[in-house]
Structure formats: structure tokens, C-alpha cells
Amino acid sequence: MLNIRHFANTIVGKPGNIGVRTERIIRALSAQGDSGYCLSRQAQLKSPGFVYRDMGWLGHLPRLLNAARIYLAPGFNHRYPDVKLFEWFAARHWQEASAGPRPIAHVWDACPRLLTALKTAGIPVLLDMPVAPTAYSLRIAEQYDLDFLMTHRSMLDFEQAACELADLIAAPSRFVAEELQRIGVTPDKIRIAEFGVDPPSGPTKPRPPKKPGAALDFCFAGNINRRKGVDLLLDAWRDPAFAGDNLHLCGRLYPEIDVAAATNPVLTPGFVNTFEYLPNCDVFVFPSWLEGSAKAVFEAMACGLPAIVSDASGSVVRDGIDGFVIAAGDRDALRERMLWFKTHPEQIRAMGDNARARARQFSWDGYAAKVVEMYRELADRAHACVAPIDKAAR
Template identity: 30%
Template sequence: MKRVLLCVNSDIGRGNTIGFRFGIIAHMLKQQGVEVDIIARANYDTALTVRTPWYKNYLGRALNFLHIYITPFVSYRSIEVWIFDRFVLRQLKKKGTCDYQVAHIGESLSRSMAWLKQNHVLVFLDIPIAHDAYVSSLRERGIDANTEVVASHAYIDRAISEADVLVCPSAFVVNTVQQAGFTTPYIIIPFGADKVFVSEHEESHTSDAELVFLFAGSIALRKGARYLLEAWNGFSKRSNCRLVLCGRIYKEIQPYLKKTDMARVTLVGFTRDIQAQYRAADVFVLPSLMEGSAKAVYEAMAYGLPVITTENTGSIVENGKTGYIVPIADAAAITEKLEFLYTHRERLRDMSDAAKAAVAPYTWEAYARRVVASYTATTYDTKKISTTD
């Protein structure tokens, strides 16, 4: 493997984005002596050379502003992807020759992917989150994951059809793609935690003092915030506990906040110092309805927090050892685990140590190494994956 193409409609080197992951992959390729070309929306990593469109990330910001503040029932994501796809295709054709052995695509760029395949390039498609069709399957079960928008997934389906291999962070993601009717070969590579998190552990509280349960992420239906709030209302011991919610509050959650006893609830909002919240917490709770592989879970485990989560979070949590896996949309199950950990505080120390040990191998460097190794693998998984939810 001499030359690899990385394409992503995101910002290279910017934290909490798919562009952050692609930047790490690019550095790993360079360390291994592989030439790498990068086409991305914007670049924040001065050590990398990246081709970007003239509009950079301003278009995405403008469309996101429209979605959040003006037309929340309209998704503009497919429009942005459509424009970026054409930019990438022009860049590829302008180059003249196609000397890539592998292309890793971080967005549904179906036209660019088709051109690469015509030129005998092995095309990997990054699938960082559950397939959009899963939203519809949830609604058929009476579970609303997002009241704002149900995005058309036609452009995603076209890209999956063009891919040779899917790069997925969890078995849950693969399962949703397969439920949507695809049999594309795949490889599962879990995400990781930043070294700053892994190196700054503090012991969890195990005294009889206030027990702190932490939620970090968008306070929205998709993240299971509704069911966490309902579980908190049913938690009989909450007078000696605190629930801390970090993240932007979506309008869809406001009705559930109004029904919640807020006496022992702290709304932090968006914070750039999430590390302080992890250090102050005893248990992390993220009952998401659908994710890819929630980065917050890795971070919480790196701080030694037992995690209450769902299978749909796509995490590495081992039920009963590093935390608990509860069914989605089940407030009673969450309440049961809150009660159990409150009355069995002696379990927190063992679960804390187990969480730190379990997450230790999952660094971003290890993630990038596994991704790069997958480019030259001779076989990929095709087996059917089933999940409980």
C-alpha cells in the first residue's frame, strides 16, 4: 500500500468530530511511510496538507444555524453532502491519474465513491452512527428518537451500495445497516478516549455522602434523556443524590424537565471542562436510543466511573462488571440500577477499577493503528449480527 485517499466532510484536527479521527488516521499512515492525500471541509492541523473547498466549514455552520433556530423540522445535511461530493469529484478528476490503492470516505459521497471504484480503488466507508432507517423502526415501536426531523437516508444508502468495506464502531451500527437491507462486508473498530482522560483518573466516592450521577451529551430524545428524567422521578433515594446534566437542552426535552423534581438536579449546559464533571461524579448514565459508539462512555470509564447505558450506545461496557446494560426506553430499568448502586456502594470501587482497566487499550492511537491495518486485510466480516433491542 503506497498511497491512500482520505475524504471527509468535516474539520481535520478539530475535537469531537469525524475530522478529528481522520486526522489521527492520516498521522498514523505517515508514520508508516504511506503517502496520504486528504480532502476535507476545513483543516485545523498545521502538520497536515489538506485540500478544502473555498467555503470551508462556513456552509455547514450556516445550514446548522438554519436547522437549529429557524427551520428545525428540515434537515440540510444531505444538501451539504451533495455539494461536498461534487467538490471531491472535481478534485479527483483534476488530478488526472488515480494512483490510490485505498480510499477511506467519511461521508456519503456516492458519486466520488463510484468514480474511485471505476478506477479500481478499494473503497472504505465510515459509518459512525446507526443507520437512519433505525429511527423509523423505533417509531414503529412507539419510541420517538427525534421529534425535530426524520432525515431521508437515500443518499446514505447510495454510498453504502458503492462501498467495498464498512468501518463501524460497534456491532449495533452493523446491525442497523443490515436491518436496512445491506450485506456489505464490514469491520468493527471501537472508538477511544483521549490520553488526557486516561492519565487523569481520580478515585470514585464511596462514602455515605451525596452520590453524583452524571449525564453528558445532547439533552435530547435520542440520548435517552427523557427516560433518565423519568427514572430520576421514580428514584426513592434521590434526596441523598444528585443528577448532573451536561449538554445543550433540546426543546423536545422541555416537557419532561417540567415534570421532573429539580431539587437535586444540576443543569450545567455545554461545558469545555467536562473533565471536572467526570472527576466529581460517581456514576455515568447514558441511556441512548441510538449511537455509534458514544465517546463519552469511553471518557467516563477512563475516569473510573461505572456506566449505566444501553446496548444501542455501542459501548464496551460489560454488564455487571464495568457497569450495567439496560433496555432502551425503559425508565424503570434505569431506576432499578440507580437504586442498586446507591444501596451497594461497596460495588463502586471494584467497578471503577474494572472500568479503568477495560478502557485502557482503547486509545485514539490504537484506533488509528487498527484502521490502517484494516486497509490491507485479506478478509472482512460478513456474518449477520443480532441485538436484543
């Protein structure tokens, strides 16, 4: 039986949150009779066999810090106080959280102080790295003169120390795995567990073929900001060839994005149910500068949309099969691929069918199973280290 202790700087079970993944894993562990502990900001969903401790009113502070960054002080390093607050709280309770036979810790943020305490106590640690490390942000910010990425060196030191302390590191994509190797993490320490998608059950509505010259509906879903490449998307959208088409920007609109300046039709419906909204669109576009593995891309593919994504989106899109993969920041390539679908409308349905089939290969149950296998690997390692000592003692 596994005894997994989660340290999750998130709201467990909240949609659109890292805590969705935490809850999926805990649910899988509970279903197979394993037990554990979860220390988090808050837990909206709970599973039998697990003990939960939340941060109370302190758990609301990270959201206030993030709001300050968005609306009051762009560039504010909200992550540093966020992580330090969680690490302080976790350090106060880590011994309680680490009780029970042969515990294994899953730490969901770069918290070197917490990892040091766990490792000193002989507890194996799986570190979750959901996005590319800060070193990547620093590199591309300098290369492309970007002033909107979180490039604070304090986080660079945190991540470097945490990666050195962890026994295994869970990465959501090959992109993140490669960036971890760039900062010195050895490949044998990295395990990839792709995110998943669980589309609604029931028959899939066939997509009618698009006729040549028909208007197209391009769409994006996520935070509508510069980090996601939306300013580049709007630049590409200025092409007169898109005058009869629509661009749907779904999600939270950041003040830094001026939709009113668009010369071609742009719709901003706010937050939407992707499985209800996206099937009414034709092509998904996601030109992000920095991700780990964007869940919105999985959902769009599951809806049967071909996707144009950046190589920094960490997606499972196969270039030329499910859509296209372009270099992050290449607005010309972005525009050309969008225009390509206008001149090849028959490929919207063909690539969309490929995308839907591809998305079926990645479920949340599959994601949870891969992470549980990481726990088992750590448990086997710990047992192998202890067994010879026990035998010698006898």
C-alpha cells in the same frame, strides 16, 4: 507505501467532531512514512506528507444548517443538503484527490455519486459508517412513535447505495455492524474499529468508597436532547428517592429539554473538560436512542465511573461488570439501575475500577491501527487483482 485519499465531510482535528478520528488516522499514516490527500470542510491540524484541500466558506454552511435544525426548525432534514453539498464539492476535485500510485479512498460519508466515480476509476473504497443506518432510525421511530429522529428516506437511499458500492465498511461497534447487516450488508464486508480514549497521563487518584445513604452524583455528557434520551433520564430522575442526590447534565442544552421542570436537583454546567469534571461524579448515565459508539462513555469509563448505557449507545460496557446495559427507551430499567447504585454504593468503586481497566484496552492509536489494517487489506486485494494481469501481459 500506502497512498490514502480522504474525503471527509468534517473539520479535521476539531474536538468533538468526526474529524478527530480523521486526524488520528492521518497522523498515524504520516508517522510511518505514508502519504495521501485530505479533502474536507477544513483542517485544523495537518500532518507531513499529506496534501489538504478545504471547502473554504462553503465549509461553514453545514454548521448553519445544523443550527437551523436545533433552534429554528426542529425536524428539518439538514443532513440531505449537507451531504449533497459535500458530494458536489468532492465530485469537482476527486480526480485531483485520487492522483498518485495505487490510491485507496476513505470516504467518511454516504456519498454514492462520489463512490461511483471512484469505483469507475478502479479505486478501492473504505466507507465510514459512524452511526447506525437510517433504516434503524425509521424502525424505532415507528415502533416507539418518536418524532425527533432523523428519519428522512432520502438518506436511506444514499446509505443503501453507498454500502453497495463500498469495498469495505468501517463500523465503530457491534451494534452498528448488526444494523448494517439488517439492511443487507454481508458480514464479510464489515470491519469493526472501536473508538478510543486517551486520558491524561499521571497517577490515578483513588476513588474513596461511598458510604450507605450518602448522596450520589449522577452525570451525563453530550448533546442534552431527546435523541440522547435525556427526557427519559429526567423522567427517571423524578423518583423521590433521588431527592438528596445531584444530576449533572454536561453539554449543549437543547430547547426541547425543560430542565426547570425537574423535581430533584439538576446542574447544567455547559461544556466541560470531562477528565477534570467527571472524576467528581459517581455514576455515568447515557440512555441514548441512537449512536455509533459514544466517545463520552469511553471518557467516563476512563475516569473510573461505572456506566448505565442503552444498547443503542454502541459502547464497550460489559453488563454487570463495568455498569449496566439497558434497552433503549426503557425508562423503568433506567430508574431501577440508578436506584441500584444507591442501595449498593460499594459497587460504585468496584465497577468503576473495572470500567477504567476496560477503557485502557481502547486507545486512539489502537483505533488508527485497525483502520490502517483495513487500508492494507484493500491494497493487498488490489495488488492480487493486478498481478495476474501483469504476469499475463509479460
